[in-house]
Amino acid sequence: MLVDQAISIASRETDQPINKWIYSVLWANIIELRLKPGQVLSETEVSELLGASRTPVREAFIRLAKDGLLEIRPQKGSLVSKIDLNQAREARFVRSAVEKAVIKEACEQFPQEALSELESLIELQFRWLRGKNRAEFLLADNDFHRVIYKGCGKEGVWAYVKQLDFNYDRLRIMTLPFVTEQVIEEHRRIFEIIRAKDAISIDMAVEKHLTWDVIDRVIADFPAEFFINGNGSSAPKFG
Numbered sequence: 001m002l003v004d005q006a007i008s009i010a011s012r013e014t015d016q017p018i019n020k021w022i023y024s025v026l027w028a029n030i031i032e033l034r035l036k037p038g039q040v041l042s043e044t045e046v047s048e049l050l051g052a053s054r055t056p057v058r059e060a061f062i063r064l065a066k067d068g069l070l071e072i073r074p075q076k077g078s079l080v081s082k083i084d085l086n087q088a089r090e091a092r093f094v095r096s097a098v099e100k101a102v103i104k105e106a107c108e109q110f111p112q113e114a115l116s117e118l119e120s121l122i123e124l125q126f127r128w129l130r131g132k133n134r135a136e137f138l139l140a141d142n143d144f145h146r147v148i149y150k151g152c153g154k155e156g157v158w159a160y161v162k163q164l165d166f167n168y169d170r171l172r173i174m175t176l177p178f179v180t181e182q183v184i185e186e187h188r189r190i191f192e193i194i195r196a197k198d199a200i201s202i203d204m205a206v207e208k209h210l211t212w213d214v215i216d217r218v219i220a221d222f223p224a225e226f227f228i229n230g231n232g233s234s235a236p237k238f239g
Contacts, residue, residue: 006034007029007034007035007049008025008028008029008032008034008135009025009049009050010024010025010028017056018052018056019055019056019057019059019060019063020060022046022050022052022056022057022059022060023059023060023063023064025050026041026046026060026061026064026070027064027067027069027135028135030064030069030070030080030170031069031134031135031138031169031170031173032134032135032173033170033173033174035080036080036226037080037081037082037083037170037225037226037227038079038080038082038225038226039079039080040077040078040079041061041070041077041078041079041080042077042078043057043058043061043078046060061078065078067166068081068166068167069081069166081166082225082226082227082228083167083170083171083226083227083228084167084227084228084229085167085219085227085228085229086229087164087167088167088168088171088215089212090164091164091165091167091168092168092210092212094161094164095161095164095165095168095210096206096207096210098157098161099145099148099206099210100202100203100206102148102149102152102154102157103148103190103193103194103202103205103206104199104202105152105154106148106151106152106194107193107194107197107198107199107202108197108199109152110151110152110194111151114147114148114150114151115151115191115194115195117147118144118147118148118187118191118194119191121140121143121144121147121187122144122184122187122188122191124140125137125140125141125144125183125184125187126184128140129180129181129184134173134176134177135173137176137180138169138172138173138176141172141183141187142162142169144187145158146158148190148194171215171218171219172215174215174218174219174222175214175215175218178214178218179214183209186205186208186209187209189205189209190205190206190209193205
């Protein structure tokens with residue numbers, strides 16, 4: 001039962017549409033693994049927990065399904081999607097290749113206001129780190145990268161890349177308790193590369209930031225049934 005779990009329910013902002021609020025509540029809890037991969041999630045239970053009608057809950061479910069975070073099964077109840085490790089690896093590969101190219105462009109020409117925004121986002125990440133708010137930290141992390149794309153006139157490319165990241169983001173959440181300060185320092189390094197127009201250092205900085213090594217070590221601490229291989233079978237634990 002959801003009511004028995006440590007579900008985090010953020011306050012609804014003034015004039016925030018209820019379906020978007022429900023979506024944000026469920027998204028944060030899925031990303032932070034409070035709602036676990038493979039867990040059954042019913043519209044009725046969510047409606048009762050959040051004090052909402054079934055219609056906005058259903059709309060939120062549909063959006064989460066489009067994000068790849070929920071499997072809607074008519075008449076059977078929906079499931080929080082398991083983490084597909086093969087898909088996550090492919091998403092990381094695409095992200096790494098695209099990010100290197102975008103940062104190279106940023107080293108050639110990048111607006112000062114975007115550079116200032118990157119610096120502000122680094123400070124914001126420190127704030128969420130101190131507050132131990134992993135979902136907000138991830139949002140600020142993603143915003144840091146989005147601003148780089150936006151500064152290069154490629155925000156549409158960022159939107160496309162993020163469509164692939166639904167598995168990779170949950171894996172990144174698993175690693176945050178171990179590498180959070182390191183992530184911020186890596187962002188600062190990327191910021192300095194762009195500011196100094198140091199294109200020669202891009203590949204090493206991006207590979208270090210989007211590494212898979214920490215993920216391999218961390219997921220061994222989580223139940224094997226949280227994960228699937230590309231063929232849909234349960235993934236083995238990593239050693």
